[in-house]
Amino acid sequence: MTSKKKWLSVPYLFWSGLFIIVPLGMILYYGLTDRTGAFTLENITAIASAGHAKALRLSLLLSLISTIICFLLAYPLAMILSQIQVKRHNFIILIFILPMWMNFLLRTLAWQTLLEKNGVINHVLTFLHLPALKIINTPAAIILGMVYNFLPFMILPLYNALSKIDINVINAAHDLGADHIYTFFRIILPLSIPGIISGITMVFIPALTTFVISSLLGGGKLLLIGDVIDLEFTKTSNWHLGSGLSMVLMIFILINMVLSAIFDKDGEGSML
Amino acid sequence: MKNAAKKIYIGLIILFLYAPIGTLMVLSLNASKTRAKWGGFSIKWYIALFQNEEILRALVNTLLIALLSSLVATMIGTIACIAMTGMKRQAKSILMGITNIPMLNADIVTGVSLMLLYISLGIRFGMGTILLSHITFNIPYVILSVMPRMKQLNPSTFEAALDLGSSHINAFFKVVFPDLLPGILSGFLMAFTMSLDDFIITHFTKGVGVDTLSTKIYTEIKKGIKPEMYALSSLIFVTVLTLLILINLSPDKKEKK
């Protein structure tokens, strides 16, 4: 039985080796060599050049803000949802996955229509005698696009982690004299850390590395680090530089992976 | 009072998530070709859609890749889950760590790394490379859906089936498989959805002249999106929505624990 089971792992071992591990090795190889194949650190130090550093700084700033906004929007929502009956669990998850069935580029593009000077939102705002929004083609619009696209990835792990908390644990805290605020900070928040870490990872990494949202909503003038890497691979064909910059991004990804490994040992914060 | 505030909050978030979808649906029924103004109600883009071979080909490509990649990923992923139950703790956690890489890694890094792989192996870019890439990022979704089911599985049921004279394969399909099925199905659906919605990885691993809907839209952005695209997206969305409502309305057959 067991020996047969071991044999069953071969297809996946082969697959993950060839399509996950080897490609990452390729990035390391390209990132650490130049066109002649000689070892160099130039592709990595290139991040310090003015243009690249600026793109990275902007990416970090925008993705950080987006992650915080996503967290602040999603946590109360996940708390409300987690109080709904368990048998609706699948339905709730579906509501937040369903938008993905409409193409993500089109959905993001639709925000152009909504945000435009004469767009729907401004019509509503004018009707309510509120000042018009002028955020299209600004960093604010990129943040909105990021929040819009990645919010479900914050909601789902938080919802999952929060619905796993036994209602009697919260009752026990009240029973021992804790008010709602104390219970939240000492019981609910700490118990949802796996979901928080997972949610932050699922939002921060895609936001940090995105390259389409900026060109769709930012007017194409603001370059994010993702845009730079995309250009190196698809336009200038400097794979070595692109790989070197990817390696810089992977440092942030690694930090995130380590954090998730520490705080979410049992995969409790997973999305599903 | 408090409940009303909660409902309003849920409503606002859902509005935020679905407003662009509503916008696209309205645009698909707009007689005018530009997004900027409303030219009256029309279904002409829906008619035009079925004469636009390029879009239809992209649609077929998208669906084909989504279907094939999620099927293959479901098979590999499910088999991997079964294999992992027989593994030592350490080996298992290493494999789960590897599984998490495509989930946690940035799509752009996954995309360019696969691109470099195909170049080095001399594989020609096209449908094949897209398919391989999609299978790769789909497997983790399957594993993460099936694994919790696997843990809940009672090993004695499998042994009981063997004890009653059933063969290993027969015991698996008669006893274990039905218990795993909900996890396998949700993994498949998740994989299908992710494949359908992917742009970044496809962008780096597709060949010239081969397009999925995502990459087709991306190339159209600069020239201006054809309204047929809105029509197609709306059709897909409404179809899925209808299917889901039907599934949810049908009486719960399996209310067992």
Added chain:
Amino acid sequence: MNKELIQLIDISKSFDGQMVLDELNLSIHENEFVTLLGPSGCGKTTTLRILGGFASPDTGRVVFDGQDITRIPPNKRQLNTVFQKYALFTHMTIAENIAFGLKIKKKTKSYIDDKIRYALKLVNLEGYENRMPDSLSGGQQQRIAIARAIVNEPKVLLLDEPLGALDLKLRQEMQYELIRMKNELGITFVYVTHDQEEALTMSDTIVVMNQGYIQQIGSPESIYNEPENAFVADFIGDSNIIPATMIKDELVEILGTRFACVDTGFGVNKPVDAVIRPEDVILVEPDNGSINGVVTHLIFKGVHYEMEVTANGYEWLVHSTTLYPVGKEVGIQVDPFNIQIMNKPESEDEEAVAIDI
């Protein structure tokens, strides 16, 4: 009896239009071990949740120590609860769990440390301060849940099926532990269970509940020996509940045979139910008893034999230390004071339940 500490007055509660408690009235005294006993859905847990403040009654009042606490939130009540499945804070150490309530009350560190040591000693888990809840067995977690509640010096401890998740041997051990703790603490315990043996072992007072009504309140002995209706008789222990006719005071006709009994006041020629515990049925040689019958089933139960004896068309359940093999003819004899007469159930509801269970 000690003074009244808690009064539940006309408490009604329904969920989704389903009546769970119907005008329930109950008094609980100081230093009493009260058990709410009944099948699932009888309203016992809801009663406890109303006491703890986790549910509020639709109508009625909860009075604690002379004060109306019906609308007071749980964190302001002088009661503490031991929850089903323990509800420990898994992200805190045992010491932090126990200190939780004391820290909120802003007690000094030395006071808290003393209390933790005292509580762990009380529950026999000294030295477990720095362990995490997940590393403890079910029984140990249960003790910690009790320790966490009692350090707050509640006047009343509410226990919601606390032993339900433990295995039989551990459950019996914990029953004695709980009695010991209660005597040491000198406080009131309100205990919810569906296990009649647990209730009989530990309680001063048992409140038998069914379908939102209290069926009987009394000491374990009176509940067991003098059940007031068929539901109580059937729910507490095994019993023969036999349709009978009360001929006159102290004389009952059971299955066509007249038995002397000690009950009075049921009237003349009135249909009643007679309850006879299986251990009170005495088997003798044929014709030496009141009725003759034949042994139809026999199981060895360790302490006694369990037999079924068919006599006058009724299968009598009999516990006896003497063995009568299957097929043997026997005589049945019952002492007058072991026959408990009950009125026939009045509502169809009550009857339905009696048959169901």
